[in-house]
Amino acid sequence: MRLTDTLRFARDAAAGTPLRTALSVLAMSIGVAAVVILTALGDGARRYVVGQFSSLGTNLVIVLPGRSGTGGFNPANAITSTPRDLTIDDAASLKRLPGVRRVAPLAVGSSEISFGGKLREIMVAGSTAEFIPIRNFELAQGQGLPEEDWNRGSSVAVIGAKIRSELFGSNPAIGQLIRVGDRRLRVVGVLKSTGQGLGMNTDELVIVPVSLAQSLFNSNTLFRIMVEASNRETIPSAKAQTLATLKQRHRGEEDVTVITQDAVLATFDRLLGTLTLGVAGIAAISLAVAGILVMNVMLVAVTQRTGEIGLLKALGATARTIRLAFLAEAAMLSAVGAVVGYLLGQLGAFALRQFFPVFPAYPPDWAVIAGLSTALVTGLLFGVMPARRAARLDPVQALMKR
Amino acid sequence: MALIELSAIERRFQLGDTTVHALAGLNLQIEAGEYVAVMGPSGSGKSTLLNLLGLLDRPNAGTYKLEGRDVTTLSPDEQATVRSTRIGFVFQSFHLVPRLTAAENIALPMTLAGTPAAERKQRVARALKDFGLDNRADHKPDELSGGQRQRVAIARATIMQPALILADEPTGNLDRHTGEEVVNLLEALNARGVTLVVVTHDPGMGARARRQLVMEDGRLQSDSGTADISILGKISGRP
Numbered sequence: 001m002r003l004t005d006t007l008r009f010a011r012d013a014a015a016g017t018p019l020r021t022a023l024s025v026l027a028m029s030i031g032v033a034a035v036v037i038l039t040a041l042g043d044g045a046r047r048y049v050v051g052q053f054s055s056l057g058t059n060l061v062i063v064l065p066g067r068s069g070t071g072g073f074n075p076a077n078a079i080t081s082t083p084r085d086l087t088i089d090d091a092a093s094l095k096r097l098p099g100v101r102r103v104a105p106l107a108v109g110s111s112e113i114s115f116g117g118k119l120r121e122i123m124v125a126g127s128t129a130e131f132i133p134i135r136n137f138e139l140a141q142g143q144g145l146p147e148e149d150w151n152r153g154s155s156v157a158v159i160g161a162k163i164r165s166e167l168f169g170s171n172p173a174i175g176q177l178i179r180v181g182d183r184r185l186r187v188v189g190v191l192k193s194t195g196q197g198l199g200m201n202t203d204e205l206v207i208v209p210v211s212l213a214q215s216l217f218n219s220n221t222l223f224r225i226m227v228e229a230s231n232r233e234t235i236p237s238a239k240a241q242t243l244a245t246l247k248q249r250h251r252g253e254e255d256v257t258v259i260t261q262d263a264v265l266a267t268f269d270r271l272l273g274t275l276t277l278g279v280a281g282i283a284a285i286s287l288a289v290a291g292i293l294v295m296n297v298m299l300v301a302v303t304q305r306t307g308e309i310g311l312l313k314a315l316g317a318t319a320r321t322i323r324l325a326f327l328a329e330a331a332m333l334s335a336v337g338a339v340v341g342y343l344l345g346q347l348g349a350f351a352l353r354q355f356f357p358v359f360p361a362y363p364p365d366w367a368v369i370a371g372l373s374t375a376l377v378t379g380l381l382f383g384v385m386p387a388r389r390a391a392r393l394d395p396v397q398a399l400m401k402r
Numbered sequence: 403m404a405l406i407e408l409s410a411i412e413r414r415f416q417l418g419d420t421t422v423h424a425l426a427g428l429n430l431q432i433e434a435g436e437y438v439a440v441m442g443p444s445g446s447g448k449s450t451l452l453n454l455l456g457l458l459d460r461p462n463a464g465t466y467k468l469e470g471r472d473v474t475t476l477s478p479d480e481q482a483t484v485r486s487t488r489i490g491f492v493f494q495s496f497h498l499v500p501r502l503t504a505a506e507n508i509a510l511p512m513t514l515a516g517t518p519a520a521e522r523k524q525r526v527a528r529a530l531k532d533f534g535l536d537n538r539a540d541h542k543p544d545e546l547s548g549g550q551r552q553r554v555a556i557a558r559a560t561i562m563q564p565a566l567i568l569a570d571e572p573t574g575n576l577d578r579h580t581g582e583e584v585v586n587l588l589e590a591l592n593a594r595g596v597t598l599v600v601v602t603h604d605p606g607m608g609a610r611a612r613r614q615l616v617m618e619d620g621r622l623q624s625d626s627g628t629a630d631i632s633i634l635g636k637i638s639g640r641p
Contacts, residue, residue: 005513016501311497314458315511315558316486318479395458399497 001321010328013301021333024290024297028337028375029344031287035371036345036363038283040352042276044361049272051360053265055194057134059101059232060261061239063094063225063246067255084250085221088150088210093249094227097241099234104131105150105210106224109217111181113159113206115167122163124180124206126213132158132191134228137202142174142189145209153209157185161193162203180206181216235260280367284374290337291378298330298386302393309390310398319391326387327380334379338372345371403470405565405597406432406455411464413450413620424450425461426620432599434565437592439611440601447620448601449570455599456489456568457481469565486515490559492588494571496551498543498558504550505530505539508557515562529557533587549580556587560596567591569600573607585610 001009014021065086091105107126112119125131132144144158157180164173173187185208194202214220229238243258250256302309312322345363352361413425424447432438440448453459454466457473466474473484491497498507505526506513512522530539533553543551552572559567569588573581585607592598602608614626 001514002516002518005516005519009513012501307497308499311499312510312514313482314456314485314491314497315514316482316562317514318482320479321514396453399458399493 001317001324006321006324006328007332009325010332013305013325014329014332017301017304020297020300024294024333025337025340027290027293028287028334028379029341031283031290032338032341032371032375033344033348034286034341035280035283035367035374036342037348037352038279039276039367039371040345040349040361040363042272042279043364043367044352044359046269046272046276047360047362048358049268050265053261053268055136057136057226057228057261059229059235060134061227061229061235061242062259062261063090063227063242064257064259065221065223065255067257084253084255086225086246086256087220087222088214090246090249091222091225092150093245094225094242097238097245099230099238099241100227101230102130102134102228104128104134104226105222106131106226107210107213107217107219107221108223109213111206111216113163113167113178113180115176115178118167120163120166122180122204122206123201124208124213124216126153126208126210126216128210130228131207131226134226137194138192140190140192142187144189145207146188148209150209151211153212153215155183155185155212156188156209158189158191158207159187160191160201160203160205163206164190180208183212183216185212235262276364276367280370283371287371287374287378290375291334291382294330294333294337294379295382295386297333298326298383299389301329302326302386302390305390306393306398306401309393310395310401313393313395314399323387323391326390327383330383330387331376331380334375334383337379338375341375342368342372404431404467405434405436405469406430407465407467407470408454409465411454411461411466413447413454413459413461423620425454428464428620428622430615430622430625432597434597435592435595436613437589437598437611438600438613438615439608440599440615440617441603441605441608442617442623446617448617450620451617452568452570452599452601455566456491457485486511487562488565490562490564490567492552492555492559492567492569492572494574496543496548496555496575498551498554500543503540503542504535504546504554507543507554508561510558511562525561529561533557547580548576549583552576552580552584553587556584556591560591564596566597566599569598571602572600573602573604581607 063086088105091103094100094103104127109124110121111124113122127145128150129145129147132139140161145156146154148154157178159173167178168176173190176187177184178187191202191205227238227242229235239258239260243254243256246256247254309322349361349363352359408428408430411425411428415422415424428451440451442448450459454461461474465472468484468488473481476484499510502510508529509522509526512525530536533556535550535553535557538546538550546554567588572588573584576584588598588600589610600607600611608614615622616624
């Protein structure tokens with residue numbers, strides 16, 4: 001039998017039982033759609049997190065106070081368990097390292113801001129002029145913090161876009177005096193609105209000089225030190241030298257943790273990639289179930305069309321012809337199901353993107369290809385058994401059935 | 403050379419713990435162009451004989467030569483090819499594929515044999531015309547009368563121009579009048595030289611054949627005898 005005839009025969013056979021065909025196509029398409037949508041979600045989450053991390057800045061090396069836990073309990077730790085604080089001088093000492101372009105100390109706390117009788121709770125970031133370029137923030141108006149001695153903070157502030165609109169409405173903000181905690185500060189700049197960022201919402205942030213923030217919170221410690229390496233290649237050496245310098249300054253004790261943005265990024269990337277893979281695996285189970293359904297449908301078809309199979313044999317069909325006809329039918333069911341499911345899945349991902357515009361819910365190519373080919377392969381694989389059964393039928397017995 | 407040559411054919415079935423000899427030591431020769439009716443009570447082996455002649459079944463012993471070639475030893479696929487090209491079947495219950503139109507049903511043997519679509523179309527058109535089904539080409543079987551269905555089935559049986567047509571109670575599901583039409587059609591085919599073997603219960607139909615085989619318990623009980631070859635020649639020479 002010619003290929004086109006086999007396909008047409010299979011198509012007509014499938015169309016002959018519309019409800020059964022529609023149900024198995026539906027099952028297959030739900031399976032494929034599940035793979036597409038779930039991986040779109042998983043991969044969207046990965047892209048979202050990676051994107052957020054990248055927006056922190058480029059070539060970043062971040063210093064955290066305290067040792068991140070490795071190893072078990074150590075008696076030495078019990079004695080010297082309090083880590084030495086990170087200080088402004090620690091940060092300043094990193095400025096001179098080779099391979100380091102910028103350094104910004106960061107002290108964080110919450111406080112109140114008031115202007116013209118309006119009062120609200122805010123997040124205060126104490127840092128230096130370098131902070132804004134390191135974090136890739138942009139200014140909408142005015143300028144950033146002044147270049148000055150880090151230990152002598154002038155009374156200025158850069159405020160977030162939302163704070164600006166809440167406090168000043170349509171009036172100019174630059175040059176106005178605001179009250180933060182017990183200090184009166186002059187607004188020198190307004191940040192551009194960036195929306196949601198990881199950890200910090202810059203729209204509701206007030207940036208002040210680091211020493212001012214420390215006296216505001218009455219502490220000498222830093223929350224982080226941000227170091228920007230001069231390029232991607234110098235990140236490892238910048239990290240090593242940062243660690244060495246701080247260790248030396250802390251009397252040989254390695255009581256800080258230095259992480260690179262790359263490492264964090266890679267970890268999240270890997271983590272969420274694995275998650276996506278796992279989710280795809282779960283969705284693939286529904287594909288296997290759909291494959292079994294196709295097999296069931298084909299087994300019923302063989303039983304129902306026993307008389308027809310007997311007739312085909314009497315008319316000179318070889319076992320191969322009959323096998324191919326039934327395989328083609330199974331393949332068709334799963335292929336149509338796969339295509340419908342792909343379209344449904346893309347539609348679902350599109351809907352997700354419409355409802356959550358910040359969330360890049362695009363199904364990854366590998367998932368689409370894997371989903372479609374799993375659908376086809378399971379359809380074919382589960383079609384083999386019914387097809388063989390059809391081809392093996394005894395023509396005399398088969399013809400006696402109507 | 404006889405078209406069909408059966409010698410010492412045995413066909414046994416196992417029914418529970420008893421062995422049924424559906425065919426026991428059957429010897430039979432049918433010449434090309436003959437018109438043979440196979441009669442006998444139910445269970446006498448008529449259908450088994452027909453299935454065997456149509457290569458749908460294999461004997462347990464004995465040889466079957468079709469056109470001088472031993473076909474019992476052929477592989478299933480080779481037998482399928484023989485069925486496709488040399489044998490046409492007509493069934494009591496028509497056995498049309500319900501989802502295919504009359505034209506597609508007639509074309510089915512050619513489709514299975516891989517005949518190109520253009521040739522199929524041409525031959526089906528001629529067959530539809532020959533069997534008076536011109537205006538029924540696009541009808542599904544359930545839109546056809548019993549007589550029309552059997553005509554479609556006969557058109558399908560002859561579309562590959564077989565040497566042998568095996569008909570199993572071809573008028574069994576038809577009323578007297580349409581049955582008569584169908585028999586006339588089959589006899590017209592025979593008159594053109596196609597060998598016709600009909601299994602029937604109907605003594606009237608059996609009597610119309612030129613040779614009657616009566617079977618009982620898997621054996622030939624009576625054979626009206628091989629027709630005289632010279633007469634056959636005269637008959638088949640008739641227009």
